[in-house]
Each structure stands twice: as C-alpha cells, then as structure tokens.
Amino acid sequence: MEENELIKTGLNNVFTYVAPDGSKRLVTKALVPGRQGGKTIKIGSNEYRIWDPYHSKLAALLIKGASIPLKKDSSVLYLGAANGTTVSHVSDIVSDGLVFAVEFSPRAMKDLIRTSTPRMNLIPILADARDPGSYTNMVTEVDFIYQDVAQREQAEIAIRNTEVFLKKGGYLVLIIKSRSIDSAKNAGEVSCNEVGKLRELFKLDEIIDLEPFHSDHAAVIAQKRT
Ligand SMILES: C[S@@+](CC[C@H](N)C(=O)[O-])C[C@H]1O[C@@H](n2cnc3c(N)ncnc32)[C@H](O)[C@@H]1O
Structure with a gap:
C-alpha cells in the first residue's frame, strides 16, 4: 500500500486512511509497532492502528470536527x-510527551499495565480521580487533562484536578455522561449545568454532542484562564 492513502489531520500521528474501496477510517501511527491488540494497517515500513469512534469518545470528537490542542x-x-x-x-x-493514566478499577488496571509496558511515555496510576492529592507525588504539571469518568460529580473532579495539575493556559477535555449525573433530567440540561460550573476557572472553546457515536454524552473543550 502507498503512503498517499493516508490524509493528514491537524494532530501529530493521526491520519484518515482511505481504503481502496473509498471507505475512510481514523488511524494513529503506532508508537510501538507489533505490540498492541486491535486492527492495524501496514503501509510501507509503518504500522497504523485503527481508532474506532464507537469505542473511543476522543476519536468521535475528532471525527465530529473538534479541534484538540x-x-x-x-x-x-x-x-x-x-x-x-x-x-x-x-x-x-x-510521542515525545508523557501520559499519566489514572484508573481506580484494579481489574481494568491489569490491562492498562499490559498496554503501557512497551510504551515509554505512558504511566499507569491506580488511584481515585476524586482525590488528586493521592497522586501528586506521581504526576507533574500538565498541558492537557482528558477526563472520562462515569461519576456524578464530573465537573467537580475536573476542577479539583485542574487546580492541582493543569498549567495556566492548558486545556481540559471533559466528557460529560449525563445519565451518570442525573438520569431523570434531559441530557442537554445536565450538560449545561456541568458546563456552568467550569466557567470561573475556564474559557470555554466548544461543547460537542457525541451522537451518533455515543448517546447521552457531550464533550467540553475548555482552556484554563491565565
Ligand atoms: C467510560 S470508561 C473510560 C473509557 C476510556 N476513557 C476509553 O475511552 O478507553 C470510565 C472509566 O473510568 C473509571 N473511573 C470511574 N470513576 C473513577 C474515579 N473516581 N477514579 C478513577 N477512575 C474512575 C472506570 O473504572 C472506567 O474504567
């Protein structure tokens, strides 16, 4: 296959792969070729990993045209x-940065450790995101926080972590799962409420509904005020 079947996106190592039948898939260039599960495509000497928007809200956000800094x-x-x-x-x-990956389920952590072992830039941390004080000794100040936890207090968790770890001018991508917050209220109302809590600390860039890939989910992209 030829490299010209890959179209650059604005993000490092993220491409749209155009198959011979004209169908398109989002892919990332594998940092560690031959070491991950999931579907891959070999082009020249490089390996590309298919990134499924139905299994990843961040992939869904990119396909919906969000600008991710x-x-x-x-x-x-x-x-x-x-x-x-x-x-x-x-x-x-x-690929030249670092990812601190917090997860509180020991079962999920087993797989996360397997994923992170060959990746020198990925640090798994078994901890509760509601308590950032419990991992201050393992995490540095960061440029970017991505949060996807199914908890009632989603905005509060993001704020607590931002206060401790996010650089001024850094970005937050917060995935809001409305059913985890209040299953009785309509999804738009729940998202608006969560977004309102962020306004003091953040300048809001975009709010994107993740339909049709993930129902009852929205994503907020926000920049920490300087
Ligand atoms: C929807 S899944 C995340 C999927 C993942 N972001 C992905 O796209 O591959 C939510 C995860 O958050 C974890 N979680 C929920 N509450 C948490 C908390 N307070 N601290 C850390 N992890 C939490 C759950 O165990 C679960 O694995």
Missing part, C-alpha cells in the same frame, strides 16, 4: 483510563 510533546493527565483503548492512541499522538 494536543501536540507531539504535550504532557497529559488522563482520568478514567479503563483498559487503555483511548489512552494508547493518546500515547501515539504525544
């Missing part, structure tokens, strides 16, 4: 890393 050398605090699906793609993107 992640750079090759960004440092990232990722809250709610689960088994490492999305985290591994973030690690591909910040």
